[in-house]
Amino acid sequence: MTDLAHPAALEARGWGWRYATRRRWAVRDIDLRIEPGERVLLLGASGSGKSTLLQGFGGVLGGADEGETHGSLLVDGVPAAQTRGRVGMVIQDPDTQTMLARVGDDVAFGCENLGVPRDEIWQRVRSATDAVRLDVPLDRSTAALSGGQKQRLALAGVLAMRPGAILLDEPTANLDPVGVQDVRDAVAAALEVTGATLVVIEHRIDVWLPLVDRVIVLGVEPEGTIVLADGSPDDVLGARGQELAASGVWVPGHPPAVPPPPALAPGESLLDVRGLTVARSRGVPVAGPFDLDVHAGEVIGVTGPNGAGKSTLGLTVAGLIPAESGRVAATTALSSGEGTDPFRWSSKALLTRIATVLQTPEHQLLAKTVREELAVGPRALRLDDAEIARRTGELLERLRLSALAEANPYTLSGGEKRRLTVAAALATRPQMIVLDEPTFGQDATTWAELVAIIAGLRDDGAAIVAISHDEAVLRALHARRFEVGA
Incomplete structure (x- = not known):
């Protein structure tokens, strides 16, 4: 891979979003800044607005007919929705990110929209599919892929665009242990070459801790979305681990309660x-x-x-x-x-x-x-x-x-x-x-x-x-x- 983009800065200034069909704001009055090249693990309880924030930075939340917004969400100081190609995102459901019928065409889709020369597109496609170990023919039907393979496909499409920021929303949720490590390693390799800014949401965080240098934890209070914690992994998860675990955050060394074993043997x-x-x-x-x-x-x-x-x-x-x-x-x-x-x-x-x-x-x-x-x-x-x-x-x-x-x-x-x-x-x-x-x-x-x-x-x-x-x-x-x- 060659570095075609400098790392991006991401900033929220009193930003909020409310879906058109909802009374409650998904995110409200949040302030934070992520510097170029930082590698951030974004945590928080279910429903705290993590995915909405990433979708906002990715410019995919939609217009006024889909929701209401306030404040500013910026990429390199420019409104996020206007920064074409600067941010690449893998969302929670890879099915909704699959655009075309064949694997190679789907990985190439983002590059084509960015006007990358055709010969270079296919070099990028092969490099990206190799990086995520999506070991299927480029003419394989995307509909024939498993859920885990579709997650790798979505990540390959992002890596092929060489964005300044890579946003990952639970990219390994449905992968087997080998696939989890493969995706983490693929992301690490891409960051090593490009220096792109990384923001990753994962509930099960152990695999990402060696790769990130900052942890941000979101919480929700009546007055809006707050940053519960922000700092190095050791400072956030070590010093405040018990408190964060009590709020629903997955913290290594603080496992959740589990039910007792079955009292009876299986029945008929x-x-x-x-x-x-x-x-x-x-x-x-x-x-x-x-x-x-x-x-x-x-x-x-x-x-x-x-x-x-x-x-x-x-x-x-x-x-x-x-x-x-x-x-x-x-x-x-x-x-x-x-x-x-x-x-x-x-x-x-x-x-x-x-x-x-x-x-x-x-x-x-x-x-x-x-x-x-x-x-x-x-x-x-x-x-x-x-x-x-x-x-x-x-x-x-x-x-x-x-x-x-x-x-x-x-x-x-x-x-x-x-x-x-x-x-x-x-x-x-x-x-x-x-x-x-x-x-x-x-x-x-x-x-x-x-x-x-x-x-x-x-x-x-x-x-x-x-x-x-x-x-x-x-x-x-x-x-x-x-x-x-x-």
């Missing part, structure tokens, strides 16, 4: 999987064959590298896509009266038997408000209004979403969207739940609460299939591990 079998091969497209198997028994009152932790077929396995056992070959059969304890194959059940039959929380929350949001989203399943079951109100009220409280009940789900933070989709899955009280990365985007407090809820479901007799790279959650739930692609 609910699902019998034999010789199962799974595929997203007919005739193109991606993993298997698998043999698996899913029991009531047990958590099964599905693990394995990115691209191994974990999510495809989850969708298949949940009855959302058909088996390529082999058998997925519900036992009499789970049977709907519509046969044993969940894929052939009606959606209403699935609602009370097998619920699914997809890896990408946006893929299953249906309603205009958080409260209405929670009511979708119960209304499909034709429950009465009083029961729907009772269930949604309980879930809003349990998942810390009460203050967001009337908000548009798409304006929530990544962690809030994840809690919403988990809550929506619980609203129909299914016997079995498939959770794909259930703790994505959570601060320490909401992580502990989600884990406690899942453990409670397990202890009440539900079967849980949890697809996760989060080893801590699998340990906390005493999950029986099921390795895919080992």
